[in-house]
Structures are given as C-alpha cells and as structure tokens.
Amino acid sequence: MYIEQAYKGLIDSWRYILGIVGIVIVWQFLGAFPLLAALATKEGGMSAMMSGNITEMSNVLGSNTFLFFMLLTFVFGLIAVFLVVKFIHKQSLKSLTTSRKKIDWKRVSFSFILWSTISVAFIFLDIYLSPEDYEFNFQLVPFLVLAVIAIAMIPLQTSMEEYLMRGYMMQGLGIITKNRWFPLLFTSLLFGMLHIMNPEVDKLGYGILIFYIGTGLFLGIITLMDEGLELALGFHAANNLTAALLVTADWTAFSVDSLYRDVSEPVLGWDMLVPVFVVFPILLLVFSKKYGWTNWKNKLTGKVLSKEEFFKLENLDNG
Template identity: 30%
Template sequence: MKHLSRAFDGQNQWWKFLVVMVVAVIVGQIIGAIPLIVVMGVSIAMNGGQVATPENPMDLAAYGINPSLGLALMVIPFIVTLVLAIVLIKSFHQRTSKDVVNGGAPFRWNRFWLGTGVWGAIMLILFFVQLIISPEELEFRFDPASFIPLVFVAVLLIPIQSGTEEFIFRGYLAQGVAGWTKRVWAAILIPSILFALMHAANPEVKEHGLWVMMPSYFVFGVAFAVTAVLDDGIELAIGIHAINNTLGALLVTSKESAIQVPSLFFQQETDPVKESLVLVVSSVVLLVILKQILNWDFSVIWKKIEPPTIADEA
C-alpha cells in the first residue's frame, strides 16, 4: 500500500496541510476566478449593464458569455489550484506529484483508461435506459454550432477539473488522514465527507436541499476513495471522475446543473432521490466489475496501514 504509506515520512504535520489547503484551494480558486470575473464584467458592460440575474448562478449564458468559453473559464481555478498544490506539497512535504498520485510510480494510464471505459459504459447504459423508459423527461436540443465546440472544451479541460479534485481529496488528504490515523477506512471516510461538503454550494443543493444532495456526493466520494485504496493509487478514480463529468456535460443538463452548457438533452425535472439510489447501485456495480478485473481484496479496507519497510522502498 505504497500510496497511503507514503505519508509516513515525518512531514505529516497538521499545520502543513492547513497551509496547503488554504493557499492552494481557497486562494487558488480566487485567483483562478479572475479571468471569469473580467470576462463577465466586459460582457455585462457590452450589454449596457442590463443583465437579468439568472436563477442558476452557473448559467453564464445569461451574462452573454458563450457556454463553451464559460466552461473553459470555470476550469481555470482548478488549473491554478493544481499547480499551487503541486508546488506547495513539494515545498512543505517533500513529496512529488507522483508520490501523491500513487506513492511515486509513473502515472498508470492503463488504469485511467480502465476507469474511463468501465464507468463510461455504465453511464451510457443508464442514459439509454432512461431514454427508452422515460423519453418524455428528456428534450433533445442538439445545436451543432454550440455542441461541437463544447465537445472539444469538455474533453480537453473537464478531466483537469476532475483530476484536481482527485489529487486533493483521494491523493493528498487521504495520505494525510492515513498518516494520522493509520486506518484505511478513515482514509476513505474522512476525505469523502470533506468532498461532499465542498459541493455544498452547488446549484443542485440550493434547488433540492443539503440533506437530499449530500448523500449523492458522499457516495460518489466513497466510490472514488475505495478504488484509490484498493488500486494503490488515484488513476482509476481520476478516469471515473473525468468521464462522469465529461459525459454528464455532453449528454444531459438541467436548470439546476452545476455545469450549464448546450448538452444534447435537457432534463425538465429531476428526482434527486431516484438519482441517488441509481448512483448507489451503479457504484456498487462499478466496484464489483473492477474487483473482477483487478482481483481486489476488499478486506484491505479494514486493515491497519503500516510504515513502509526497506524492502518496500527498494
């Protein structure tokens, strides 16, 4: 378990994590949002300052901003956060980005593509089932002029957003919790709770309520964390998270979606409870499939994390 045991290096002091999280995540998001604020200000000025406040604050089209450009601008804070995190983790913890990803080995692209393929297939199956069973819920809105640019922006940039979140939560924070508690289950549970809370400001939460939406974010966070623990690295989780957000943006949007883009379909009404149940079942299916492919041992979750031995480091 090189990924989590990498935290046993004498550099796991709580104040270092506090500094990295505040500067990389909070300051990084603020600095990274400057281009979006500037573009928004210019767009409002060009419209004579007459802009109606949208019901969903993530609906940048209401401010006269092209949705694909808006999506690209929304990813910039994550790029800044990732760069700051890599630099600060190296300075404060003497760990490289490889150490955070999987304990120091080269990035395992085969794992990334495995996660992308398996979860992408599950998502597409669920989407077509919904399309067949309840076609009235989805309104087809294909516009080539807006959709084609969206494909390029989504495929190129959304994985950066997803990868940044995985790097922070399933990589950096999971290692910190592992170093403090020496328990695998804690390294799964605590970052998953923080991951869910990070999404508390999303438009979906405002629309449906905190206690309705938090289980979905928490369940998905646990699924990501379990894959990272059992696979000894976060590449699988990055792939799953990236394809989830990318396909989600391309296929279906709704009035309360956090990503407001010209998707293929618009969902008139959403049932968060039903979607949460579907997410739980599909996450279990995902883990079962990956267990069969990679021969995982789920008992690892309840084991104590041991410091690496000389043989392990060799």
C-alpha cells in the same frame, strides 16, 4: 501502501496546514479572478457576481464561456496541488498518484471506458423510456465549442478534485491519524459538502448529497483498495465528461449546449440513488475481480504503518 507513499516526502503537520491554505487561496481566489474579471466587463455581470448564482453568471457570459472560466479555476487548483507537493513536501507526483513503480495508465483508461459506457447506456435508456422528458438540443457550432472545452478541461477539473481529496488529503490525514477509516470517511463527507452550493441541491434538496457523498466514498474505496488514484482519475473524468456532453438542464452545474436537454420537473428519484446503492457495489466487484483485491478490512480500516515499518517493507520488496 498508498497512504504510506507520503513518507517519501516531508510530512510535518504544519506543511499540510500551509499546503491546504495555499491550495485554497490559489484555487478559490486567484483561480476565480479571470471569471470575475470577465463578469465585470458584461452588463449585469456585477449583480450576478454578487449573487453568486451560477445560473445568472452563465446567462451573462454564455454557457460555454462560463464553463471555460469555471473549469479554469480548477486548473489553477491542480497546479497549486502539484506545486505544494513538490516544493513544500518534496514529494514526487508519482508517489502522490500511486504505490506502483509507475503510474498505470491502463487502469485510468479501463475505468474511464467502463464508466463512460455505463453512463451513456443509462442516459440513452432513460431517453428511450421517457422521451417526453428530453428534447434534442444539438446545435453544431455551440456543441463543437463545448466539446473542445470539455475534452480539454474537464479531465483537469476532475483530476484536481482527485489529487486534492483522494491524494493529498487522504495521504496527509492517514499519516496524521495513523489509520485508514478516518481519511476515507472525512474526504467522502468533504467531497459531498463541497457540492452543497451546486444548483442541483437547490432544486432537489439535501437528499442529493447522498449521491455526492456516496460517490466520494466509492472513489475513496477504489483508491485504497487499488493502492493508487488511477481508477478514481478515470472514473471521475468519465462521469463529468459524459454528463456535460450528453445531457444538460437549466438547474444543473453543467447547464451547457449538450446533445439533449432534460425538460422534466426535477425530483430526487431512483436514478440518483441507484448508482450509489446498486451500480457502485457492482463496480467494486468488477474491479476487485479484475485486479485481485483482498484484505478489504485492513485496507479500508486498518492502521497506517509507521515511517520505519514502511521503509523496512519497501527495502525488502526492492531487495
């Protein structure tokens, strides 16, 4: 009963409206101020800022510096989510995270290790099969700086997205609509649309949104089926961290000092679609076997319990 955990706080609709507005202001405006201030001190920074082009801003500041300030906006956003939940909704971080008695860090680590292993295997398999598409990009000092920034901040960035999308919004929309399918689909579509300004979309076209929306749908499914955010938190952190450290390209959001550089002509190919239509379904099977998932239809499309029904069941469980 993950969505119903919101009943442990205050659930008035106006609180969710106020909360979303507050999170967006802190994340997109206050969080962006350090980046804008840094750009303003550099030659060409103002024009890059006005263009809104990620590549131009990265060139002005340097890739690692730009990455730091870009990820810092998500740190502001994560703090905003936690403050909104604590002070506007009077809800605990635990109930925003999971329906279990306590946060299951073993689930986070299992998901992280599993997807890291698969991602690394896919990357090096592609390098082996198409060596002409990659060049070794390793430079010790820039890579070490990248590693420190990425390891410290990318999990915060991905956690912010999970706590906002699969946490705060999933619970809020579920409570308001009294069903599970709408928050699942809405947050998946919104997750994809939030990536529409990424450089990858400009290079590969809107077809790449299938990958982003599909990833959002996968993360939503594992959240609802597992009754908590733990698997999604581990998966998302692993996905972005391996991407940042291992392979970069001039046309990606993470154009940084990674181990390898993809120098191929960007095309929307099978490698973008296989995860959504092949790998993610296999992962759902793996997770379902490991954690004993059942009753898929009700958990993904069924109704959300009323507040009275939820607390009645919870009291029976505690009894």
